[in-house]
Amino acid sequence: MDYRKLKQEFKTPFYLYHFDEIKENFLKLKQVFKARKSQIFYAMKANSxxxxxxxxxxxxxxxxxxxxxxIQRALKVGVKPYKIILSGVAKTREELEFALKSDIxxxxxxxxxxxxxxxxxxKFLNLKARISIRxxxxxxxKTHPYISTGLHENxxxxxxxxxxxxxxxxxxxHFLEPVGVHFHIGSQLMDFSPIHEAAQLVAQLVKELKALKIELKFFDVGGGLGVSYExxxxxxxxxxxxxILAALNGLDVTIGLEPGRFLVAxxxxxxxxxxxxxxxxxKRxxxxxxxxxxxxxxxxxxAYHEIILPYNQGEKSLCDVVGGICESGDFLAKQRELEQTKSGDILVVKNAGAYGFSMSSNYNTRMRPCELALENGKIRLIRQRESFKDLIALEENFLN
Structure with a gap:
């Protein structure tokens, strides 16, 4: 990768996504479930x-x-409503109305x-709402407490x-139609035994519901597939x-999968x-x-992210990699061994495709970076760098 050329054209910082790798990850996941009906629902929060x-x-x-x-982002790019599900613990009336009107x-x-x-x-819309219960x-x-979601304390x-x-x-x-069941016990899972245990428990629930004449069509196992950061x-x-397939033995359901990090990180x-x-x-x-x-x-x-200096050589020493935010917590890495650097050297933070740009902000009135895609050997801009004008667009009309 010619980072110098990219820096010259787009300036830094910028995000770069390898679309062909994302496609490959998607197809690999789809392949291992080919024996059963399944549907991947990409967890958009990872990168939207x-x-x-x-x-x-x-x-x-x-x-x-x-x-x-x-939902609006998905519809904007032409996704059919029957390919969209709505999750989250704090849905508003407005969001639920929009979801039902959109017929997701x-x-x-x-x-x-x-x-x-x-x-x-x-009832207000005179519609029937298809539901799944998480x-x-x-x-x-067995993951970081901030991304653990399957315990009663969560x-x-x-x-x-x-x-x-x-x-x-x-x-x-008269206004609800149960069609699915869902669970998601956490993110960045490297041990699959908890997912398999949860699948067994929830599959038993589905069998009990079937005996009560409640026939569910979707068995959504959530996401959480971990990737190697360190x-x-x-x-x-x-x-x-x-x-998961073993847990569903004897059940005729479509498996729902919600990968986010696995596809893009x-x-x-x-x-x-x-x-x-x-x-x-x-300190250095x-x-x-x-x-x-x-x-x-x-x-x-x-969180750990590998950091490389693609054009630097020589001895390494411990350092903290930090930015310009006025917070002591502003760092990209601590106690990391890196080569000596000088002004203008390019530094690459790896494995940043998930929860990178999607969690970014304008804190300290900093403009968010541009985003690039590498696909079929070609680089293209997929989000331009923000400008100061973009930042104040919703404020400037209210000045006295």
Missing amino acids: NLSLLQMLAKLDSGFDCVSMGE LYVNLESEAEMLLLEDVA VNPNVDA KFGVELDLARKMYLYAKNS NEKEPHLYDYAQG KSGELVCSVLYEKITAK FVIVDAAMNDLMRPSLYN
């Missing part, structure tokens, strides 16, 4: 760039959305109160007993699929430039033109 969504839609991807805005595949319910609100919305199976995902989903009551209520409602051993997709890079080095009595700082507003994960989770 319109060009990326359009590319995945052409591969027949569905989309897992967690806001009205994400189904709404993933997270609570009894949400079910009653959706029923009221459906079950919290109380299985430890805010997501409902316990099995309450789920049964909700399904029975929905079955008897030399972790990535488990095999075949093993992942086989455990390792296919994205944040490319930035060194501004200067700062040496103190105890490499100060770059990207910051926590561009990539939040290190500051938020203390």
Whole structure:
């Protein structure tokens, strides 16, 4: 990759996504479930760039959305409503109305109160709402507590007993139609045994519901497939699929999959430039033109991202890679061994395709970077760099 040429044309910082790698990941996941009916619903929160969504839609991807805005993004690139599901714990009446009017595949319910609100919305619109219920199976995902979602202490989903009551209520409602069940126990999972355990528990619920004449069509296992950020051993997709297929033995359901990070994380890079080095009595700082507003994960989770200096050679020493945000928590890496740098050197933050740009902000009135796609050997701009005019567009008309 000729980063120097890209820097000359687009300036830094910028995100670069390898679309061909994302396609390959999508097709690999689809392949391991070829023995059963299945549908991939890309978890849009990982990276919601319109060009990326359009590319995945052409591969027949569905989309897992967690806001009205994400539904609108999917519809904008031509996704059919029956390929869209709506998840999330805090859906508003406006969002539920929009989802029903758009005739999306189904709404993933997270609570009894949400079910009653959706029923009221459906009654108001004189429509029938297709629903799935997110079950919290109380299985430890063995991941970072911030991205663990399947324990009773987490805010997501409902316990099995309450789920049964909700399904029975929905079955008897004129405005609700139960069509699916859903669980998602956490993200960045490197051990699949918790997913397989959860699948067994939820499959048993589906069998019990079937005995009550509640026939579900979709069995959504969520996402959570982990990727290697720091030399972790990535488990095999075949093993992942086989455990889920075994749990569903005897059930005629379509398997729903919600990959996000798995598809895009390792296919994205944040490319930035060194501004200067700062040496103190105890520390070496490499100060770059990207910051926590561009990539939040290190500051938020203390997440590790490999960093390379593609054109630098020589001895390495420990340093912190930091940006210009006025926060001590603004860093891309700490205690990292890197070659010596000078102003203008290019630095590449690897594995930044998921939860990079999608979590970025304008904190300190910094403009978010541009985004590029590499596809079929060609680079193209898929989001232009923000300008100061973009930032103040919603404010300037209110000045006295």
